[in-house]
Amino acid sequence: MADSPVRMRPEIAALPAYKQGRQAVADGYKLSSNENPFGPLAEIVEAVGRAEVNRYPDASGPALREQLGARFGVSAQEVHLGAGSVALLSQFLLAVCEPGSEVVYAWRSFEAYPGLVTVAGGTSVQVPLDAEARHDLDAMADAITDRTRAVIVCTPNNPTGPIVTAAAFERFMARVPADLLVLLDEAYFEFVRDPEAVDGSTLIGRHPNLVLLRTFSKAWGLAGLRLGYAIGPEHLLDAARAVAVPLSVTGQAQLAGSVALEHEDLLLARVEDIVGTRTRLVDGLRGLGFTVPDAQGNFVWLPLGDRTAAADDVFHEHGVVVRAFPGDGVRISIGEHESVARVLEAAAAL
Ligand SMILES: Cc1ncc(COP(=O)(O)O)c(C=O)c1O
Structure with missing residues (x-):
C-alpha cells in the first residue's frame, strides 16, 4: 500500500488486514477459530435452502427480532441484527467515535477490537488483564476520560477464557x-458455567448506556452464515442501524437463526457436550503441568509467552491448528471429542 499514489487515511494504510486463524490440515483438527464442531441440523439446512436468493432480504429481520424480543422480554425495536456480532461492534463504534475519541477495552482480548476502533476513527486504550487473565474493571474505569466514547467488556474473554462476575460488572x-x-x-x-458470571440479559432496561452483543456463530453453530444480535435501548440501536451497511443480514441467516432458536434444546445439549470436552481438555493440560486460566468459552488459553511460536509449530506438526499470538500465548478451541487426545499428545511434546 505504501507505493500507491491513491491518497488514503494514513491510519488505514498502516492497518494490517484482519488475520483469520490457519485453515484445516489434512487428518487434523482445526481448533483456531472457536467454531462449533457439530455440523448444522437438517432443519437448518432445509431452512437455508428455502430462502429466495433472487430477492433482497428484509435485512432488518422483523420475524427473528420478534422471536428474540419475546425470549428476552423486550420489543422487536430493542433488538438489532448484524452480519455477525463483529458487524455490530463496528456499527456501534462508528456511531460514537470521532477523531480523538478513545475506546477502552481489556488486552489481550478479541483480536478484531483494535482494527474496528481504528476504522471507526477512534484510538484504542488497552487495559492489561490481571494476573489470572481476567478483566481489571477498576483499571478500566480509571482509564475513562472525557475523550472516551465506548468501553467494550468481553465476557468470557476471548482468548483467555475467564468471565466478568455480575458483582464486578455492577x-x-x-x-x-x-x-x-x-x-x-x-x-x-x-x-x-460459573454461577457468578454476569448475564447481560438480567440487566436489560437497567442502564440507558448498555448494549449486549450476542451471536449465532458459536453455541448455535452458524458461523458461516454470519448472524449476531444486539439488545439495548432503542435509540442506541437506531444509531447502529443508521451506520449499518444496508441489506447485509441475509435471508438464509435469518431463517437459520429462527430455526436454531426453535431447536434450542438440541443445540444447547451440544453446548453441554462441548463444555464436557472443555473440562477434559483443561484437566488434561493442567495434569501436564500447564497453567490454564479458567476456561468459560469454547476455547482454552495457554499463556506460553516466548515459547508461543515454537508451540504453534509443535501443534501443527501434530495436526492441530491452534491460534497463536506470538509472544503471548496459544488459544485452542474446543473441537471434536477425538481432538482432546491429539491436543494432549502435542502438549506433552512441548
Ligand atoms: C469476543 C468475540 N466477539 C465477537 C465475535 C464475532 O463473532 P461473529 O461476528 O461471528 O458473531 C467473536 C468471534 O470470534 C468473538 O470472539
Missing part, C-alpha cells in the same frame, strides 16, 4: 458515566 457500571456507551460482548455466553 460496580463497574456504577462508575461509568451514563453518557458513555458500554458494549457487553457475550459471544460465548452459552458456554459459561
Whole structure:
C-alpha cells in the first residue's frame, strides 16, 4: 500500500488486514477459530435452502427480532441484527467515535477490537488483564476520560477464557458515566458455567448506556452464515442501524437463526457436550503441568509467552491448528471429542 499514489487515511494504510486463524490440515483438527464442531441440523439446512436468493432480504429481520424480543422480554425495536456480532461492534463504534475519541477495552482480548476502533476513527486504550487473565474493571474505569466514547467488556474473554462476575460488572457500571456507551460482548455466553458470571440479559432496561452483543456463530453453530444480535435501548440501536451497511443480514441467516432458536434444546445439549470436552481438555493440560486460566468459552488459553511460536509449530506438526499470538500465548478451541487426545499428545511434546 505504501507505493500507491491513491491518497488514503494514513491510519488505514498502516492497518494490517484482519488475520483469520490457519485453515484445516489434512487428518487434523482445526481448533483456531472457536467454531462449533457439530455440523448444522437438517432443519437448518432445509431452512437455508428455502430462502429466495433472487430477492433482497428484509435485512432488518422483523420475524427473528420478534422471536428474540419475546425470549428476552423486550420489543422487536430493542433488538438489532448484524452480519455477525463483529458487524455490530463496528456499527456501534462508528456511531460514537470521532477523531480523538478513545475506546477502552481489556488486552489481550478479541483480536478484531483494535482494527474496528481504528476504522471507526477512534484510538484504542488497552487495559492489561490481571494476573489470572481476567478483566481489571477498576483499571478500566480509571482509564475513562472525557475523550472516551465506548468501553467494550468481553465476557468470557476471548482468548483467555475467564468471565466478568455480575458483582464486578455492577460496580463497574456504577462508575461509568451514563453518557458513555458500554458494549457487553457475550459471544460465548452459552458456554459459561460459573454461577457468578454476569448475564447481560438480567440487566436489560437497567442502564440507558448498555448494549449486549450476542451471536449465532458459536453455541448455535452458524458461523458461516454470519448472524449476531444486539439488545439495548432503542435509540442506541437506531444509531447502529443508521451506520449499518444496508441489506447485509441475509435471508438464509435469518431463517437459520429462527430455526436454531426453535431447536434450542438440541443445540444447547451440544453446548453441554462441548463444555464436557472443555473440562477434559483443561484437566488434561493442567495434569501436564500447564497453567490454564479458567476456561468459560469454547476455547482454552495457554499463556506460553516466548515459547508461543515454537508451540504453534509443535501443534501443527501434530495436526492441530491452534491460534497463536506470538509472544503471548496459544488459544485452542474446543473441537471434536477425538481432538482432546491429539491436543494432549502435542502438549506433552512441548
Ligand atoms: C469476543 C468475540 N466477539 C465477537 C465475535 C464475532 O463473532 P461473529 O461476528 O461471528 O458473531 C467473536 C468471534 O470470534 C468473538 O470472539
